[in-house]
Amino acid sequence: MTESIAVGTDGSAAATAALEWAVDDAVRRGVSLRIVHAMDRWPHDLVEFPAPARPGRLACFGEQVLTEAAKAATERRPDVRVTTELIEGTPSDVLCGQAETAIELVVGNRGLGGFAGSLLGSVPVRLAGHVRGAVVVVRQGRAEAYGEVVVGVDGSAECEPALGFAFEQAALRGCGLRAVYAWQMPHAFSPEAAEDTEEIRYAQRRMAEERLAGWQERFPAVEVVSEVTRARPVPTLLAASARADLLVVGSRGLGAVGSVLLGSVSREVLHHARGPVAVVRSTRSTGRGPRASSG
Ligand SMILES: Nc1ncnc2c1ncn2[C@@H]1O[C@H](COP(=O)(O)OP(=O)(O)OP(=O)(O)O)[C@@H](O)[C@H]1O
Ligand SMILES: [Mg+2]
Incomplete structure (x- = not known):
C-alpha cells in the first residue's frame, strides 16, 4: 500500500486549514493525501425524524465537500497526489479507522458545529490520545514562518x-x-x-x-x-x-x-x-x- 496522510474535512474553515497543513506535509514527505469526509447519519436515524431523502442529500453534501477540498489541495500544490473517501459513520469513528493506515491524521480544531467561541470540537478531543501515531490539530489563520x-x-x-x-x-x-x-x-x-x-x-x-x-x-x-x-x-x-x-x-x-x-x-x-x-x-x-x- 502506498503511504498516505489522512485529513478529515467537514468543509469548515478550520478543516480547510487542516487540509492546507496536510497538503504541505504530503509534499514534504513525498506521500499521497487521503481526504476523508464522514457522513454522519445519526440525527436522521432518530425515530422522530425518519427522512428517506436525507442520506442522499448527505452524500451529495459529502461529495461536494470532497470535490472542493481536492480542488483546493491541487491548487495549493499541483504536485500533490490526492484521493478522496466518503464513508458513512460518526466522524471520530471513521477518522480513527482511517488513521490505522495513515502516516498521520490531520483535523481542524473545530468544525461546522460547536458554538461561536468554541476552541476545540469533539472530534479532535476524541481522536487525540486514542489514535496510535500522530494526530495533528490545525487552527485557522496562522501562517508558518518561524522556522x-x-x-x-x-x-x-x-x-x-x-x-x-x-x-x-x-x-x-x-x-x-x-x-x-x-x-x-x-x-x-x-x-x-x-x-x-x-x-x-x-x-x-x-x-x-x-x-x-x-x-x-x-x-x-x-x-x-x-x-x-x-x-x-x-x-x-x-x-x-x-x-x-x-x-x-x-x-x-x-x-x-x-x-x-x-x-x-x-x-x-x-x-x-x-x-x-x-x-x-x-x-x-x-x-x-x-x-x-x-x-
Ligand atoms: N463529518 C466529518 N468528516 C470528516 N472530518 C470531520 C467531520 N466533522 C469534523 N471533522 C474534522 O474534525 C475537525 C473538528 O470538527 P468538530 O466536529 O470536532 O468540531 P465542531 O463541529 O466545531 O464541534 P462539534 O463537536 O459540535 O461537532 C474538523 O475541522 C474536521 O477536520
Ligand atoms: Mg462537528
Missing part, C-alpha cells in the same frame, strides 16, 4: 514517540528543534533542603539530555536547543509554541493515571495553542525508543 518545531519532553517513556515525530518534522522542514522540559517540585518538597534543589535541577537536565541523545544521533542534521526550566508545563509550552510552526506533545506523561489516554498537559495545550499541535501516541502498547543509527 522552529517545539517538542514537550518529560521523564516518561510516553514522550519518546513525540520526540521521534518532532525530530522527523524538523528534519523534513530543515529547521531547528526546541525541546522544552518544564519540571516542578513535588508538592511535599520542603523548601529548607536547598541543596536538594540543585541536585534535582541537575538530574532533570541530565534526564532531558539523555532522552534527546538517541534521537539526535539518528537525526544529526537537526539543530536542537534544549530548554530545561523549573516552571509549569502548560504556560511554558504555550509560550514556546507562540514562536513555533508546530508544537509536538505526547498523548500522556508522567502524571497521567492508569486509564487516562490524554494527559492534562496535552489536553490544555490542545485547547489553548495558537498554532498546529501534534499529539503523538505510541504505535505500540509500550514507549518506542530510537533505533540505533547504524541499523
Whole structure:
C-alpha cells in the first residue's frame, strides 16, 4: 500500500486549514493525501425524524465537500497526489479507522458545529490520545514562518514517540528543534533542603539530555536547543509554541493515571495553542525508543 496522510474535512474553515497543513506535509514527505469526509447519519436515524431523502442529500453534501477540498489541495500544490473517501459513520469513528493506515491524521480544531467561541470540537478531543501515531490539530489563520518545531519532553517513556515525530518534522522542514522540559517540585518538597534543589535541577537536565541523545544521533542534521526550566508545563509550552510552526506533545506523561489516554498537559495545550499541535501516541502498547543509527 502506498503511504498516505489522512485529513478529515467537514468543509469548515478550520478543516480547510487542516487540509492546507496536510497538503504541505504530503509534499514534504513525498506521500499521497487521503481526504476523508464522514457522513454522519445519526440525527436522521432518530425515530422522530425518519427522512428517506436525507442520506442522499448527505452524500451529495459529502461529495461536494470532497470535490472542493481536492480542488483546493491541487491548487495549493499541483504536485500533490490526492484521493478522496466518503464513508458513512460518526466522524471520530471513521477518522480513527482511517488513521490505522495513515502516516498521520490531520483535523481542524473545530468544525461546522460547536458554538461561536468554541476552541476545540469533539472530534479532535476524541481522536487525540486514542489514535496510535500522530494526530495533528490545525487552527485557522496562522501562517508558518518561524522556522522552529517545539517538542514537550518529560521523564516518561510516553514522550519518546513525540520526540521521534518532532525530530522527523524538523528534519523534513530543515529547521531547528526546541525541546522544552518544564519540571516542578513535588508538592511535599520542603523548601529548607536547598541543596536538594540543585541536585534535582541537575538530574532533570541530565534526564532531558539523555532522552534527546538517541534521537539526535539518528537525526544529526537537526539543530536542537534544549530548554530545561523549573516552571509549569502548560504556560511554558504555550509560550514556546507562540514562536513555533508546530508544537509536538505526547498523548500522556508522567502524571497521567492508569486509564487516562490524554494527559492534562496535552489536553490544555490542545485547547489553548495558537498554532498546529501534534499529539503523538505510541504505535505500540509500550514507549518506542530510537533505533540505533547504524541499523
Ligand atoms: N463529518 C466529518 N468528516 C470528516 N472530518 C470531520 C467531520 N466533522 C469534523 N471533522 C474534522 O474534525 C475537525 C473538528 O470538527 P468538530 O466536529 O470536532 O468540531 P465542531 O463541529 O466545531 O464541534 P462539534 O463537536 O459540535 O461537532 C474538523 O475541522 C474536521 O477536520
Ligand atoms: Mg462537528
